[in-house]
Amino acid sequence: MKITKYYPKLLHLSLDACKAITDKCIFKIARSCTNLKYISLASLYRDSNIYSKSVIEIARSCLNLVYLNLNGQPFINNESICIIARSCVNLQHLDLSFNDIITNEVICAIATDCPDIRSYFLEECKQITNKSIKKIAQLNQNLQKLILTSCYRITNDVVYNIVYSCSNIQNLSFQYIYITDKTIYEIAYYCSNLSILNVKKCLFISDKSIYFLLSKKLTLDIDW
Structure with a gap:
């Protein structure tokens, strides 16, 4: 494989929507290009040939990893991401969107072992x-982005924890989640750095709370 032969010190790898890329290919790249810090393997239609074996090799070989995008990769299991958590302790960005396998075990492991993580993208991680x-x-x-679109099991109570604890939060998405006006008021009071908020299709949020939020944060980009 030419990429491993000619670019052994590769730092950035983006193979989004490359349907011809296989698990074997990613395995070889990870084993040879151990300096990788950025890996993006997003699949647009969940028709990927990437499996947990290559993710485990990424964890074992790419210890300096800070960015991992596995959006739309439905075959990545708990074990592989838990190994990422233990090995890639400098991780700052993780995208596991559209994965029906991933459970709380994985996210708790990442939160514990990767304390400096800044972004979680967990859309439709049901x-x-x-x-x-x-x-x-x-x-x-240090959390800055939390995308929980269509994570329908999330409630007001835990959103309050994020609002109170993560003062650096800049981007929140609660689209299709059953949060209420109370959440919006709490965001208005506590999220001083928030610049993007998605509460589209949140059926229990009223215009009144949104207008109140906008009166407090004139530059907020909000979708509702």
Whole structure:
């Protein structure tokens, strides 16, 4: 493989929507290019050939990893991401969106072992519950982005934990989550650095709370 032969010191690898890329290919790249810090393997249609074996090799070989995007990779399991947590302790960005396998165990492991993580993208990770989001609030004080679109098991109570604990939060998405006006008022009072908020299709949020939020944060980009 030419990439491993000619670029052994590669730092940035982006193979988004490359349907021809296989698990074997990613395994070889990870084993040979151990300086990788940025890996993006997003799949647009969940028709990927990437499995947990290559992610485990990334964890074992790419110890300086700070960015990992596995959006739309439905075959990545708990074990592989838990190994990422133990090995890649400098991780700052993790995208596991559209993965029905991932559970609270994984997110709790990442929150615990990667304390400087800044971004979680967990859209349609349907097994994620309040337990793991509470752990994020407790341990990831530098959090800047939290995308929980369609994580329908998340409730007001745990959102309060994020709002109170993560003062650096800049981007929140609660689209399709059953949060209420109370959450919006808490965001208005506590999230001083928030610049982007997505509460589209949150059926229990009223215009009154949104207008109040906008009166407090004139530059906020909000979708509702």
